[in-house]
Amino acid sequence: MHASSTLLAEPRPRGVTLRLVEPGEVAEPWHHDGIRSVTPDLTTLIERVQHGDQNAFAEIYDAVAPMVFAAVSRVLRDPAMSEEVTQEVFVEVWTHAARFDPEKASVSTWAVTIARRRAIDRVRKEQSQRNRVEQLAQRRPEVAPLTDDAVVTRIEGERVGRALADLPPDQREIIELAFIEGLSHSTIAERLGLPLGTVKGRVRGGLQRLSGAMGGAT
Numbered sequence: 001m002h003a004s005s006t007l008l009a010e011p012r013p014r015g016v017t018l019r020l021v022e023p024g025e026v027a028e029p030w031h032h033d034g035i036r037s038v039t040p041d042l043t044t045l046i047e048r049v050q051h052g053d054q055n056a057f058a059e060i061y062d063a064v065a066p067m068v069f070a071a072v073s074r075v076l077r078d079p080a081m082s083e084e085v086t087q088e089v090f091v092e093v094w095t096h097a098a099r100f101d102p103e104k105a106s107v108s109t110w111a112v113t114i115a116r117r118r119a120i121d122r123v124r125k126e127q128s129q130r131n132r133v134e135q136l137a138q139r140r141p142e143v144a145p146l147t148d149d150a151v152v153t154r155i156e157g158e159r160v161g162r163a164l165a166d167l168p169p170d171q172r173e174i175i176e177l178a179f180i181e182g183l184s185h186s187t188i189a190e191r192l193g194l195p196l197g198t199v200k201g202r203v204r205g206g207l208q209r210l211s212g213a214m215g216g217a218t
Contacts, residue, residue: 042107049097057094064108065090068115075119085122089115163210171206178203 040059048056068089073082092114100110164172177183177191185203189196 043102046097046100046107049094050100060093060107060111061090064111067108068111071112071115072119075116075123081122082119085118086115088118092118167206167209171202171209174199174202175206175210 040063042060042063045053045056045060049060065086069082069086072085072089073079076082076085089111093111100107104110105113164175167175174188174192177188178185183191185199186196188194189199192199
């Protein structure tokens with residue numbers, strides 16, 4: 001070695017070769033020279049992932065994540081949602097690494113294909129949820145409006161109920177059996193153990209009282 005030669009002693013990355021600087025030559029730092037990055041062998045890495053190698057998975061993530069995120073973002077156009085879907089993609093890459101077929105696609109193409117599919121699925125899911133919300137917002141409880149006849153019937157029913165409550169118990173019971181349950185006078189007489197004439201008399205008396213009460217009600 002030439003006695004006056006100088007050895008570059010600056011820190012260097014792996015793969016950078018040291019060289020001697022001759023007398024009179026200006027030494028340049030190593031980082032002024034071009035550095036070639038080494039692309040990992042993704043096929044070899046995915047084979048390791050298939051056997052549960054987490055370090056290999058981390059290398060695949062570092063290499064492919066930018067492409068996956070870009071593919072998802074082009075579909076979703078929402079950074080937060082794109083990050084979420086990107087994580088889902090790599091969960092699928094990890095859990096279904098055995099499905100990768102190197103004869104059909106490269107690892108990066110396979111991952112990007114998963115990314116696009118998941119992004120489209122997310123768009124459909126979000127749209128479906130929005131549609132359901134809109135349908136619920138437009139839905140109103142269907143209440144049939146009361147017609148004039150229905151209002152009259154309801155009022156009359158309330159008045160009859162109050163009038164019945166004011167009848168003597170013996171008349172009210174027979175009126176309810178006759179006009180609410182629809183029993184004949186003879187059937188009422190048999191059920192209550194009363195003479196038929198008594199039943200008819202109480203019906204007439206009850207109707208007269210009801211007529212008077214209904215006529216005077218407001």
